[in-house]
Amino acid sequence: MAAAAAAGAFSLREVLEAFQRCVTEQREVLLEPYLSGWRGLIRFLQSLGTVFSFISKDAVAKVSLLEGHCGGRQGQQYVSLQSMVRHELAAGPAALRARSDSGCRTVLRLHRALRWLQLFLEGLRSGDSRTSVVCTDAYNASLAAYHPWVVRKAATVAFCALPSRDAFLEIMNVGPREEAVAMLGEAIPYIGDVYSITQELFAQHKLLDLP
Ligand SMILES: CCCCCCCC/C=C\CCCCCCCC(=O)N[C@@H](COP(=O)(O)O)[C@H](O)/C=C/CCCCCCCCCCCCC
Numbered sequence: 001m002a003a004a005a006a007a008g009a010f011s012l013r014e015v016l017e018a019f020q021r022c023v024t025e026q027r028e029v030l031l032e033p034y035l036s037g038w039r040g041l042i043r044f045l046q047s048l049g050t051v052f053s054f055i056s057k058d059a060v061a062k063v064s065l066l067e068g069h070c071g072g073r074q075g076q077q078y079v080s081l082q083s084m085v086r087h088e089l090a091a092g093p094a095a096l097r098a099r100s101d102s103g104c105r106t107v108l109r110l111h112r113a114l115r116w117l118q119l120f121l122e123g124l125r126s127g128d129s130r131t132s133v134v135c136t137d138a139y140n141a142s143l144a145a146y147h148p149w150v151v152r153k154a155a156t157v158a159f160c161a162l163p164s165r166d167a168f169l170e171i172m173n174v175g176p177r178e179e180a181v182a183m184l185g186e187a188i189p190y191i192g193d194v195y196s197i198t199q200e201l202f203a204q205h206k207l208l209d210l211p
Contacts (some may be wrong), residue, residue, distance in 0.1 A: 010044035012172040012180070016187040022194050028080040029197050031070055038063050038110060041117070044171070051161045054154060059113070062106050069103045078103060081198060085205055097211060104202075105210040109146075111198045116142040118191050124168060125184040131162040 018037035022029050042063065045056045070078045077087035084103045088096050096102055116138050123134030136159050144152050163171070169180040202208045 009173055010047060010171055012174055012183055015040040016190060019190045019194055027197055028082045029194055030080050031078055035063055035066055051158050062109055065101060065106050066103055081107060081201060085201060089205060104207055108210050112143050112146055114191060114195050118188060118195055121184050121188050125181055129165045131165055131168060132159045135159045135162055
């Protein structure tokens with residue numbers, strides 16, 4: 001697993017472990033493992049070829065912005081999603097809504113994409129061999145509602161270039177196909193947990209529609 005990371009290869013186990021580390025006993029979501037999970041996913045996306053680079057560039061920009069907050073002067077306020085929300089809301093909801101570089105609006109974009117991931121992995125696990133269909137269905141049920149027509153069009157064209165389910169299970173670097181499917185079953189609840197906690201937090205503070 002560490003060898004896979006050192007070689008820059010994707011390992012679903014690492015992504016799973018990162019999302020597993022995210023949730024504390026107090027049900028807070030830690031930003032450092034959250035971003036580490038995303039970095040692993042982006043590495044995977046980048047390995048799929050240039051047709052996906054407009055997506056990976058956007059994801060990289062969002063992760064970098066959040067890394068900047070975590071490593072910045074106010075870094076201690078960006079330890080968890082809960083502390084980030086408290087900190088950014090302290091200036092008032094209107095000030096937060098006016099910002100285009102806030103951690104909250106950026107996490108919200110990744111949070112919506114996490115729902116796509118959850119649905120996509122569920123589809124992959126269920127055995128449908130047509131990954132582009134699984135991906136399109138997951139996208140239409142999650143992110144698509146927030147994207148303009150041109151992005152939706154480009155995304156659905158790119159999905160046609162996705163590798164087969166078998167190739168996917170292999171690139172996951174988990175071992176035999178059955179183990180890869182079992183690991184999907186293990187990963188989905190952790191990702192779902194991070195998603196639910198974030199959804200509740202953002203709903204509670206009326207942040208689910210940050211522009
Ligand atoms: C074993 C299977 C593992 C699966 C691994 C999947 C790896 C996926 C990695 C990253 C997912 C991409 C995350 C994209 C975040 C998009 C955030 C977003 O919505 N951004 C839009 C809005 O941002 P603002 O303008 O408001 O700042 C932005 O307009 C988006 C632009 C790019 C297009 C986004 C399309 C998203 C499609 C998501 C599916 C990715 C398909 C990957 C296929 C494996």
